[in-house]
Every structure is written in structure tokens, then in C-alpha cells.
Amino acid sequence: MNALPPLNPETIKFLQAPRRMLIDGAWVNAASGETLDVFNPATEEKIATVPAGGAADIDAAVKAARRAFDDGKWTRMAASERGKLLWKLADLIEANGPRLTEVEVLDNGMALNPAGKLAVPLAAATLRYYAGWPTKITGDVIAPDPRMPGAETLTYTRKEPIGVVGQITPWNYPLGMATMKLAPALAAGCTVVLKPAEQSPLTALILGELVQQAGIPDGVVNIVTGTGEAAGAALTAHPLVDKVAFTGSTEVGRLILKAAAGNLKKVSLELGGKSPFIIMPDADLAKAIPSAVYSSFFLQGQNCMCSSRLFVHKTIFDSVMDGMAKIASGMKIGPGLDPTTNLGPLISSEQLERVQGYVASGRDEGATLVTGGKRLPGKGYFMEPTVFAHANPKMKIVRDEIFGPVTTAQMFDTDDVDAIARLANDTDYGLVGSVWTQNVSVAHKLAARIRAGTVGINHHGPAGNNAPFGGFKQSGWGREFGKEALDLYFETKTVFANL
Numbered sequence: 001m002n003a004l005p006p007l008n009p010e011t012i013k014f015l016q017a018p019r020r021m022l023i024d025g026a027w028v029n030a031a032s033g034e035t036l037d038v039f040n041p042a043t044e045e046k047i048a049t050v051p052a053g054g055a056a057d058i059d060a061a062v063k064a065a066r067r068a069f070d071d072g073k074w075t076r077m078a079a080s081e082r083g084k085l086l087w088k089l090a091d092l093i094e095a096n097g098p099r100l101t102e103v104e105v106l107d108n109g110m111a112l113n114p115a116g117k118l119a120v121p122l123a124a125a126t127l128r129y130y131a132g133w134p135t136k137i138t139g140d141v142i143a144p145d146p147r148m149p150g151a152e153t154l155t156y157t158r159k160e161p162i163g164v165v166g167q168i169t170p171w172n173y174p175l176g177m178a179t180m181k182l183a184p185a186l187a188a189g190c191t192v193v194l195k196p197a198e199q200s201p202l203t204a205l206i207l208g209e210l211v212q213q214a215g216i217p218d219g220v221v222n223i224v225t226g227t228g229e230a231a232g233a234a235l236t237a238h239p240l241v242d243k244v245a246f247t248g249s250t251e252v253g254r255l256i257l258k259a260a261a262g263n264l265k266k267v268s269l270e271l272g273g274k275s276p277f278i279i280m281p282d283a284d285l286a287k288a289i290p291s292a293v294y295s296s297f298f299l300q301g302q303n304c305m306c307s308s309r310l311f312v313h314k315t316i317f318d319s320v321m322d323g324m325a326k327i328a329s330g331m332k333i334g335p336g337l338d339p340t341t342n343l344g345p346l347i348s349s350e351q352l353e354r355v356q357g358y359v360a361s362g363r364d365e366g367a368t369l370v371t372g373g374k375r376l377p378g379k380g381y382f383m384e385p386t387v388f389a390h391a392n393p394k395m396k397i398v399r400d401e402i403f404g405p406v407t408t409a410q411m412f413d414t415d416d417v418d419a420i421a422r423l424a425n426d427t428d429y430g431l432v433g434s435v436w437t438q439n440v441s442v443a444h445k446l447a448a449r450i451r452a453g454t455v456g457i458n459h460h461g462p463a464g465n466n467a468p469f470g471g472f473k474q475s476g477w478g479r480e481f482g483k484e485a486l487d488l489y490f491e492t493k494t495v496f497a498n499l
């Protein structure tokens with residue numbers, strides 16, 4: 001292993017100081033005094049402890065957010081001023097780039113190249129995109145209804161912030177997830193309690209420091225660390241929370257819906273995926289093969305968009321499998337901070353066990369292991385990028401979201417777009433899909449037929465932070481990014497004036 005580059009002094013200072021959480025502008029311990037340890041998945045070493053927030057801390061944070069909402073200091077702030085503060089937060093994220101990047105990589109394990117390197121620019125770009133929105137939020141003027149009383153009337157709509165929002169984020173892309181949740185909520189004028197994942201809570205705490213430095217008023221953003229069962233569940237059940245926005249597993253998404261039923265919170269969910277990646281016989285394989293590898297193993301496959309169901313035409317199946325095996329087996333596995341690493345560790349030993357269980361199940365069910373499969377000996381939760389060929393839709397590795405570096409390939413032998421779409425749509429999920437072809441007609445026909453929130457043509461993954469992203473079917477409710485994410489944080493009010 002190469003010697004790792006030395007850490008930035010600011011990173012060391014951050015990791016050495018005791019970590020607290022942000023409630024009503026103050027950095028506090030958990031009311032219980034309990035803490036959670038945070039580990040570096042590349043070394044299995046403890047790198048920090050954070051407060052183990054529970055129901056009492058959530059209650060304090062929600063009440064602070066409620067006060068900050070009800071007193072209007074954020075809601076009624078001039079829209080241009082709110083935009084300016086979000087832009088300032090983006091500047092501060094960039095100014096703290098080295099520390100944020102290093103802490104992110106140490107905490108989550110992601111490889112610096114490319115995921116870690118993208119974390120800060122993407123976070124800043126998302127905030128800047130939403131910084132432009134507050135000044136552009138408008139309602140409608142509605143034509144008078146002659147049956148309504150009054151000789152002259154005026155009906156118009158107002159877009160008003162929904163209120164206090166609980167936001168719960170996963171461990172796989174922590175800073176990106178936190179900013180993509182916070183930015184539209186704050187742009188809309190909501191106040192927030194953010195609960196980052198217990199496995200990787202550190203960059204959210206740095207974000208909290210920067211929120212304060214930007215001058216966003218106390219109580220507008222509160223950040224409570226803690227487990228899902230304690231802090232997350234208390235947030236989703238709290239009666240003063242108006243809306244919950246969640247990214248994570250479909251299983252926890254269902255629990256959140258139940259918890260939100262008490263006061264009928266609005267809910268948006270960005271959940272799992274099992275995304276099809278369709279390679280037609282005329283595809284440019286020099287592009288499709290490396291992209292299939294990249295999108296299968298980005299973040300070690302621990303991402304909801306990853307291309308975990310490849311559909312490859314019979315005539316090119318063997319060359320695609322050979323090409324993928326060559327690239328995947330040459331990937332360098334190691335700690336994220338080593339700039340030559342392509343694949344970092346998985347997040348935890350539990351996750352590694354789970355993913356290894358799927359490798360065993362793929363073998364048992366008769367899929368052909370093309371490359372990978374093994375965990376690496378020694379410290380850290382490392383495993384090889386793994387490709388299974390000749391998979392079929394009955395197999396667990398094809399049905400379940402594995403959330404690890406394991407992809408599956410199925411062979412098809414038809415040019416009929418409806419038949420191909422049926423294969424691609426044979427899943428409970430519908431987040432992302434892609435089709436690889438030179439044929440414009442086939443590309444757009446398949447784009448229309450694939451039941452997923454985002455379909456790429458010769459591209460796999462989101463279309464940018466200004467385009468809606470979210471799921472059909474069990475991949476979720478609502479859309480993140482773009483203007484549609486703002487709509488998740490508004491109530492529409494109709495005003496009828498009898499003049």
C-alpha cells in the first residue's frame with residue numbers, strides 16, 4: 001500500500017476535538033450523555049465519537065425549529081437575503097473543501113477519486129442552484145368564477161413553506177445527501193432538523209459550523225446525531241414536525257410512513273433501486289463497458305442508482321463480460337485517501353457480511369461468477385468488484401438491492417423494444433435506467449417504456465442538480481433536485497378576495 005498523503009491540519013483538529021450536535025445555535029451533548037463511536041472503514045479504527053441523540057434531543061431540536069419557523073425570522077426574510085445566505089454557505093463549503101473532503105473519505109470510506117473529489121463541488125453546486133430560487137417563487141392568479149359571490153373578485157395562490165422539516169439521510173454520500181436535502185428546504189423557507197446516518201455523521205457536523213458562519217439564524221438548521229431507532233424514529237413521530245424527507249432503504253421508508261401517520265406529516269422518500277443498464281448490439285462498447293463498470297462500482301456499489309441489472313444482447317454478451325472483467329479485476333482496492341485507489345472499503349463489517357451473503361447466494365442459484373467475489377484479508381471492509389453473468393430474474397441477486405460491489409448480467413436475444421422493456425421493468429424498483437445504442441428511435445422508445453424516474457441514453461445516473469431525480473414504484477415518493485424538489489417544501493394557499 002502507498003503511504004497516504006498527510007492529513008490537513010484542519011482535519012486533524014476537527015477529529016481531535018470532542019464532537020457535539022447543533023440545537024438552536026448551541027453545540028450540545030446528548031441529554032442522556034451517551035455517545036456513539038465513529039469508525040474509519042478502511043482501518044476499522046475509531047476516529048470520533050458523536051452524541052447519541054435520542055427523543056429528548058429531538059424534542060429540543062424540533063421545538064427550536066418550530067420557534068425559528070413561527071417567529072418568521074427565516075420565513076419572512078427577504079427572498080434575496082435567503083438566497084444570499086445559501087450562496088454564502090456554498091462559498092464556505094468550498095473554502096473548507098480540504099477538511100470536508102478528508103473527513104468524508106475517512107468517515108465513509110469512499111475513494112477520493114472520483115467520489116470523494118466530487119463531494120465538495122457537488123454540495124456547493126446544489127446550494128448555489130437553490131440559492132437562485134427564493135427570488136423566483138411565484139403563485140398564480142386564477143380567473144374569476146362567476147358563481148362565487150361578489151361583483152369583482154380576485155383569486156390567487158401563494159406558495160408558503162410547509163413548516164418544520166425532519167430530514168433523515170443515509171451513510172453512502174453524506175455531505176451530498178445533507179446538502180441536497182437542506183438546500184431546497186431552506187430555499188422554500190422551511191426550518192430543519194437534520195439527522196445524518198450514525199455510520200457517517202461527521203461532515204454534517206462541519207456543515208452545521210458553516211451554517212452558523214454563513215449567518216443563517218439560530219434554530220433554522222438543527223443537526224442531531226444518533227441512531228435511526230432512537231433519533232430517527234423520534235423525529236418521524238414528533239407532532240410538531242410538518243414534513244419528513246428521507247433517503248435510505250425501502251424497508252425503513254415503510255417504517256417512516258407508519259410513524260408519520262400520527263399527525264399526517266407530508267412525506268417524501270428516496271429509496272432503493274435495482275437499475276437496468278441495457279446494452280443493444282449496436283452500442284459503442286468502448287463507452288458502454290467502462291460506464292457499466294463505473295456505474296456498478298461507484299461508491300463500492302453502495303448507491304441507489306448503481307447499474308445492478310445489466311441486460312446485454314446475445315451477440316455482444318461475451319465481449320461485454322470479458323471487457324468488464326478486465327477493467328474490474330484491474331481496479332485498485334484500498335483506502336479512499338490513496339489517490340490511486342479506485343474502490344474503497346464497504347461501510348461496515350455488517351454490510352460486508354451481507355454483501356458476501358449475496359455472493360454466496362448468486363453462486364448457489366447458478367449464476368456464473370465472471371470476476372471478483374472475495375473479501376480482502378486484513379483490516380478494513382474491502383471486497384473485490386464482482387460481476388455475475390447468466391443471471392435470471394428469479395435470483396435473489398437480481399431481485400434484491402445488494403448495496404455493494406456486485407452486479408448481475410442477463411442475456412437477451414430480441415430487438416423488440418416492448419420485450420426488452422418488460423425485462424427491464426421486472427423489478428419492484430424504478431429509480432434509474434439506461435439504454436446504450438446508436439439508434440435514436442430505439443433509444444427514445446425504450447426511454448419512454450422503462451418505468452424509472454431517470455432514464456439515461458448512453459449515460460447512467462442523474463441528469464444534474466437542476467433535473468428532477470426520484471423513483472417510480474418502490475423507489476420512492478417525490479423528486480429531489482430541480483424545481484420539483486422545492487415543491488416538496490411548499491403548501492399552496494388559495495386566497496379569494498371579494499372586492
Ligand code: ADP
Nearest residue numbers: 169170196197227228229232233248249252255
Ligand atoms: P441504509 O440501508 O443505507 O443503512 P437505512 O434506511 O437503514 O439505510 O438508514 C438511512 C437513515 O435512516 C439513517 O440516518 C438511519 O439512522 C435512519 N433510520 C434507520 N431506521 C430508522 C427508523 N426506524 N426511523 C427513522 N429513521 C431511521
